[in-house]
Amino acid sequence: LTRSQSKLNSIIYGQLERLEDSENSFIFLLHVNDTLMFGISVLNEELTDSLPSFIPEPRKQPKSSSRLEDITGQSTTSAPRCYCFISRYPLFHLHFSVLYSLLGKERYFHILSSVPHDSKDPNPPIDYGESQHLLIQYFNLNIPEQGHQVTFRLPDNSYLTTRYHGDIGTALIDWCLVPLCKLLSPSQVIALWQAAMREQQIIIVCRNLGVLSALVLSLIPLLQPLVFQGPLIPVLPHEMEECIHAPVPTIVGLPSLPQDLTASETASALILDVNGGRILSRQGSGSGPASGNWNLNLPKAKKLLSSLAPYFQELNPSTAPTNSSPFSIPGNRATIPLTQNINKKKGETSPYKTTEKEIASARKIAETFHSYNRWLLGRIAHNVLKTRPIDETPKIHLPIRFDFVEDVEKLRKKIAKDSELE
Numbered sequence: 001l002t003r004s005q006s007k008l009n010s011i012i013y014g015q016l017e018r019l020e021d022s023e024n025s026f027i028f029l030l031h032v033n034d035t036l037m038f039g040i041s042v043l044n045e046e047l048t049d050s051l052p053s054f055i056p057e058p059r060k061q062p063k064s065s066s067r068l069e070d071i072t073g074q075s076t077t078s079a080p081r082c083y084c085f086i087s088r089y090p091l092f093h094l095h096f097s098v099l100y101s102l103l104g105k106e107r108y109f110h111i112l113s114s115v116p117h118d119s120k121d122p123n124p125p126i127d128y129g130e131s132q133h134l135l136i137q138y139f140n141l142n143i144p145e146q147g148h149q150v151t152f153r154l155p156d157n158s159y160l161t162t163r164y165h166g167d168i169g170t171a172l173i174d175w176c177l178v179p180l181c182k183l184l185s186p187s188q189v190i191a192l193w194q195a196a197m198r199e200q201q202i203i204i205v206c207r208n209l210g211v212l213s214a215l216v217l218s219l220i221p222l223l224q225p226l227v228f229q230g231p232l233i234p235v236l237p238h239e240m241e242e243c244i245h246a247p248v249p250t251i252v253g254l255p256s257l258p259q260d261l262t263a264s265e266t267a268s269a270l271i272l273d274v275n276g277g278r279i280l281s282r283q284g285s286g287s288g289p290a291s292g293n294w295n296l297n298l299p300k301a302k303k304l305l306s307s308l309a310p311y312f313q314e315l316n317p318s319t320a321p322t323n324s325s326p327f328s329i330p331g332n333r334a335t336i337p338l339t340q341n342i343n344k345k346k347g348e349t350s351p352y353k354t355t356e357k358e359i360a361s362a363r364k365i366a367e368t369f370h371s372y373n374r375w376l377l378g379r380i381a382h383n384v385l386k387t388r389p390i391d392e393t394p395k396i397h398l399p400i401r402f403d404f405v406e407d408v409e410k411l412r413k414k415i416a417k418d419s420e421l422e
Contacts, residue, residue, distance in 0.1 A: 019044060019100050022210025022350035027092065027175075027217065028234050036168065040085040040095040043209070044103055048077045052106050053128040054135055089143055090171035091150060094162045096352055098138050101154050105131055130155055169221045169366075176218035177362035179211050179349040181315050184272075186308040188279060193222050193369065194298065195270040195281070199230065199249035203266065206274035207255045209235055214351045215272065216253040222369050225377075299376070307368050314361040 018024070019042060030037040083103065085095050109128065134155055141152055146166030153159050165171055180189060195202050196219050206212035213234035220228070230249035241258050243250065245265065256275065271280040298304065354362075 019103055020096075020350075020352060022352060023208045024210070025096055025352060026209035026213040026235055028213065029217075029232070030086065035088055037086055037088050038090055038092070038095075040087065040092065040099065042083050042096070042099050042103065043080045044083065045078055046081045048079050048081075050110070052131065053109055054102075054106075054131040089164070090168050090175075091162055091164065092171065092175045093352065094150060094152065094160055097160050098134070098152065098154075102131055102134055105134070105155065169224050170363075172217050173221045173362055173366045174354075174359050175351050176214040177221065177365060178315060178354045178358045179214045179351055180218040181312055181362065181365055182349050183211075183215075183274065186305050186312050189222075189308070189365075190298075190301070190304065191279070191281070192219070192270065192272065196223055196228055196251065197226075199228075201244075201249060201266070201269040202251045202272070203244065203257075203269050204251075204253045204272045204274070205255070205257050205276075206253070208274070208349075209255065210351055211274065211349050212253040212255065215274070216251055219251060221366050224370055224373065226373060299379070300372075304368070304372055308365060311361045311364045311368070315358055 024043040026041050028039040028041065030039060083099055085099060087095060109131075138152060141150070144150060144164055146164060148164060149161055150164050151159055151161045165174075184192070192202065202219075204212060204215050206215065216232065216234040220232070228249075228251060230251065231243065231246070232251045233243065234253050236243060236252045236254055241254070243252060244258070244261070257271075257273070269281075273280060
């Protein structure tokens, strides 16, 4: 409940730019019959005693004068209301733009119905069906073939245009990688990638829901052509925080760390705490707390770092060039500060406000990771044990023979030797 006139004015007359703040806009994932769906969501602070005009339910339209008296004369309940598009098309910028336009129109309707008008024109014309028409048009929008432009006309006759890549990886690169690479240094991004490759638990903490979902989803394109096999949850609801304790590799996003979470419960996890501007991990740090170097036990790790550095500098000129080779300090959990403080770079880390130049740099970073992933897979592919499917095997011998176990152990040692630093 609120009696604050300033808060009330902000809810009713607030600017559309507040809706476009990444704190209020985020993405989640749904798997429906083996189809990946995207939830495009916007949180909007609203008065709970009114519904949007596009809700197909009969409702009384309050008179403007009495409505204003009610608002200013007594306590009014407000709460965040979530608006969401569910789509299998990763047209993130287009989806959010339509949602922002829809909510902006609703705010305009609300303002017109809340302020007093001249007695000669007590009921200004308001087309409450306009929002419904917008939703129907967007629902029936024809999606072209991969590589073609998608165009949608808004009620004000302006046009939204984007390119449909068809590939989920490309869409996630364009939306997610810029915030990640602005907040983290090259070695910190590699440390995050390495944790996912090792199927280590990863917890990302950020109160900005838009940045949070982007950071979690950024690991999908970074790992390609590999696919993370554990649960990947961009925004984990408070009621499901017990998922952190799951005995399987997980990548989860949290607005804040649970207060009752102990260090022993996340001893093996890598925690990217954007709120606190730090990374927590048992992997060691560099020569100083600001160096950002990590235990990158990878073949040709130094070459990978030097290849990424120029593109990171394009996104964040304050990123120091990587001249030193990565190294390890084993032992207790280390704390490393992030390259950027999200509180100081709030607008610059919004996925919705990235520029074409920034997206081009992000694609180069992704291409570098993809090249390295393919090279790494090619290096170990000859060591992979090849087995025939069960339905093609004439006989199944149980238990497993000891000579097979010995062969696996020899293979493990060979792979470990091949993966030494170069």
